Amino acid sequence: MREEHLVAVLNAVIPARGSLAAAGDLGLSHEVLQDARDGSAIDQILAVLHELPADFDSLSPDDQQPMLLEIETRQPENFATLVNMVYTAYYSHGEVLAALSGRTGYNPGAPQPTGYVMEPFDESLLASVKQMPPLWRQVN
Amino acid sequence: MSQQGERVDVVVVGAGAAGAALTWRLANHGVNVVCLEQGGWVTPESIPSLTPQWERARARSHHPNPNIRKNAWDYPIDDADSAIRPLMYNAVGGSTIAWGAHFPRLRPCDFAVHSLDGVGVDWPIGYDDLAAYFEVNDAMMTVAGLAGDPGNPPRGPRPCPPLPLGAGAQRIAAAYNRLGWHWWPVDAAILTGTDPHRSPCNFCGPCDLGCPRGARSSTDITYWHQAIAAGAQLRTQSRVVKITSVPGRATGVDYLDADGNLCHQPADHVVMAGNGVGTARLLLLSADDWCPDGLANSSDQVGRNLMHHPTGMVTGVFREDLQGYEGPFATSIVSQEFYETDSSRGFVRGFQAQTIRSDGPLGTALGGYLPRIPWGRDHHTQFDRQFGHTASITVTTEDLPNPSNRVTLSPDITDSWGVAAPKINYQVEQRCADTIAFGIERNTEVLLAAGAHEILSLPLVESAGFHLLGTARMGEDAASSVVDGQCRAHDAQNLWIVDGSVFPTSGAVNPTSTIQAIALRAADCLAEQPMLIGVLDA
Numbered sequence: 135m136r137e138e139h140l141v142a143v144l145n146a147v148i149p150a151r152g153s154l155a156a157a158g159d160l161g162l163s164h165e166v167l168q169d170a171r172d173g174s175a176i177d178q179i180l181a182v183l184h185e186l187p188a189d190f191d192s193l194s195p196d197d198q199q200p201m202l203l204e205i206e207t208r209q210p211e212n213f214a215t216l217v218n219m220v221y222t223a224y225y226s227h228g229e230v231l232a233a234l235s236g237r238t239g240y241n242p243g244a245p246q247p248t249g250y251v252m253e254p255f256d257e258s259l260l261a262s263v264k265q266m267p268p269l270w271r272q273v274n
Numbered sequence: 275m276s277q278q279g280e281r282v283d284v285v286v287v288g289a290g291a292a293g294a295a296l297t298w299r300l301a302n303h304g305v306n307v308v309c310l311e312q313g314g315w316v317t318p319e320s321i322p323s324l325t326p327q328w329e330r331a332r333a334r335s336h337h338p339n340p341n342i343r344k345n346a347w348d349y350p351i352d353d354a355d356s357a358i359r360p361l362m363y364n365a366v367g368g369s370t371i372a373w374g375a376h377f378p379r380l381r382p383c384d385f386a387v388h389s390l391d392g393v394g395v396d397w398p399i400g401y402d403d404l405a406a407y408f409e410v411n412d413a414m415m416t417v418a419g420l421a422g423d424p425g426n427p428p429r430g431p432r433p434c435p436p437l438p439l440g441a442g443a444q445r446i447a448a449a450y451n452r453l454g455w456h457w458w459p460v461d462a463a464i465l466t467g468t469d470p471h472r473s474p475c476n477f478c479g480p481c482d483l484g485c486p487r488g489a490r491s492s493t494d495i496t497y498w499h500q501a502i503a504a505g506a507q508l509r510t511q512s513r514v515v516k517i518t519s520v521p522g523r524a525t526g527v528d529y530l531d532a533d534g535n536l537c538h539q540p541a542d543h544v545v546m547a548g549n550g551v552g553t554a555r556l557l558l559l560s561a562d563d564w565c566p567d568g569l570a571n572s573s574d575q576v577g578r579n580l581m582h583h584p585t586g587m588v589t590g591v592f593r594e595d596l597q598g599y600e601g602p603f604a605t606s607i608v609s610q611e612f613y614e615t616d617s618s619r620g621f622v623r624g625f626q627a628q629t630i631r632s633d634g635p636l637g638t639a640l641g642g643y644l645p646r647i648p649w650g651r652d653h654h655t656q657f658d659r660q661f662g663h664t665a666s667i668t669v670t671t672e673d674l675p676n677p678s679n680r681v682t683l684s685p686d687i688t689d690s691w692g693v694a695a696p697k698i699n700y701q702v703e704q705r706c707a708d709t710i711a712f713g714i715e716r717n718t719e720v721l722l723a724a725g726a727h728e729i730l731s732l733p734l735v736e737s738a739g740f741h742l743l744g745t746a747r748m749g750e751d752a753a754s755s756v757v758d759g760q761c762r763a764h765d766a767q768n769l770w771i772v773d774g775s776v777f778p779t780s781g782a783v784n785p786t787s788t789i790q791a792i793a794l795r796a797a798d799c800l801a802e803q804p805m806l807i808g809v810l811d812a
Contacts, residue, residue: 151654173334173342199650217649218333218640225636226330234635238662240599245323246486249476250600252438255459257420259439259447262454266424269456271390271614273382273400 139183142191146198147220153233162223169219178212277537282306285527285541287514290368291786292773292793293547294493299797301504310529312513313347313365321484329636336483338372349689352697358582360551360698360739367494374481374604375463375490377417379408380788384781391615391622394674394779398750398759407791415491419461425610434467441596442665443606443629449723455611462605463491477601515693517544517560517569524769530691543768550742550775554681555696570763575756577682579675581744581780584702585735586669586710588717589644590726595662598632621708626670626782627717642737644730669713671706672782681745741785746775761796772796
């Protein structure tokens with residue numbers, strides 16, 4: 135397996151856009167491989183990569199994507215495992231979460247201890263429901 | 275050479291939702307009770323929601339599927355022939371460690387589906403037999419909610435006020451009002467009031483990862499401390515491998531301690547609380563000369579009739595940023611407008627519609643409860659449309675007993691100690707598929723009325739195997755059931771089963787509240803039994 139192939143595949147799975155780097159350019163290939171080894175999925179990843187032509191990393195994105203779609207059709211489970219691992223690495227990466235935070239206001243840190251402030255429940259919303267007759271069946 | 279423990283009145287197998295409630299009740303009756311749990315305690319410091327990598331933990335080390343999580347305390351499940359992946363957690367607290375804490379009760383009709391609708395079987399007990407235990411359990415589990423729901427029988431004031439709705443659930447509630455359909459804030463086992471030992475919910479979201487504040491209830495923090503204070507013993511990292519027995523009677527359990535030593539715990543009564551997969555597995559592993567097909571299995575019903583709640587999901591995508599990742603993921607509002615049978619629909623029984631908030635970035639991308647975001651050049655566009663902009667509604671259907679849906683012992687897979695793993699054979703029946711199709715149409719109406727501009731749907735959430743029911747069902751007839759209405763095995767009168775495996779049918783709601791009410795009631799029945807210390811030895 136050539137590492138350049140894996141980087142190219144990762145870039146095709148999640149390309150760059152705006153402040154968000156592509157998955158391969160973010161340096162996630164080693165993490166994906168390690169995750170695959172830890173999860174006993176390395177053979178699935180290698181099976182996908184094995185189908186790539188030798189010059190895959192030098193092709194244009196427009197040429198790469200249809201090739202990967204064909205492999206996905208032939209090896210749906212293996213390709214899904216690869217995508218799962220790429221997504222997991224990408225959306226756990228600090229730079230990606232920081233970029234999302236900048237665009238959406240999402241808190242990229244730990245959910246705790248900060249949590250969120252939310253408006254308390256407004257019981258007046260139930261005014262019409264409270265007028266309903268019992269909706270459950272009596273059973274003797 | 276096994277190590278022999280001192281005889282106790284009762285040994286309980288499993289420290290989860292049912293085992294904790296039953297042990298607490300027995301200890302308060304003055305019963306000498308010891309509980310064996312294959313897992314250990316989960317410390318607040320270890321909970322992933324304290325780290326920015328919480329979603330990665332959810333996808334790997336804290337995944338609810340033990341086949342993915344692979345904790346040292348877990349056992350593998352052979353699920354290659356199952357349409358739904360069974361989920362569970364093995365630790366003190368059991369699967370309440372990794373749950374969303376939605377806490378509805380079965381309705382009265384759920385106990386009499388054969389009499390009312392001509393399908394399934396009736397329970398030997400009814401809602402009224404459990405009503406008082408529901409109230410006790412709600413107090414112990416610090417339930418948040420609001421009394422007065424016309425969709426359910428009256429219940430006492432809820433211990434804590436209801437959870438906030440958030441923008442998505444508010445839109446859906448308003449849509450229900452416009453359609454004239456039922457909805458109500460959920461009962462949730464989440465502390466929203468005050469407690470001297472716990473902090474109230476601060477709406478962080480991922481309840482399923484555990485709660486370092488102790489706001490989201492799990493039985494390690496609700497029942498267990500009080501059970502131990504009342505005199506119960508809890509032995510962790512103790513994996514029971516066999517219920518020992520003589521004809522007509524259980525004598526105790528064999529278990530492996532943390533070092534792999536084989537130990538024996540004699541007891542006058544044995545209580546199984548290992549969930550609908552674990553309990554069936556252990557009963558089958560406990561075959562002996564007098565019960566060659568498994569303990570308590572003269573009816574051949576042990577392991578059969580496995581039920582989940584086959585679930586479809588409908589997601590509305592909104593143009594507005596709903597910040598749907600804020601708030602407890604699984605708990606806001608529920609509709610039971612279509613819960614009861616309406617023969618004009620072409621199928622009997624109905625469904626629960628539970629509103630689900632949206633997920634964090636990784637959960638959004640991976641999907642599971644909604645379709646995965648596509649990879650490739652449109653990835654970011656699709657991600658941006660959905661992240662924080664969705665609200666979902668489940669179509670939670672009632673599974674009914676099918677003897678072909680079952681737990682057996684895997685011929686190929688073993689746990690870390692070489693003990694046979696459970697194997698699952700499970701298919702979704704057509705009635706559930708029809709119910710889900712109907713529910714997707716109704717939920718689509720609601721979400722469009724709520725302002726969604728795009729609808730996504732999944733006809734079956736494969737990863738929704740949270741509820742493991744039916745594999746040692748209760749009934750009056752010993753030829754067709756495993757335990758009686760008190761949860762006592764027909765074949766061994768001092769063997770009790772108190773987890774979800776005793777459900778004859780499943781209802782269409784989350785079962786934990788009902789499981790715990792059954793366990794509390796069984797504890798009261800058991801406490802009235804004569805303890806047999808010394809009798810068997812003599």
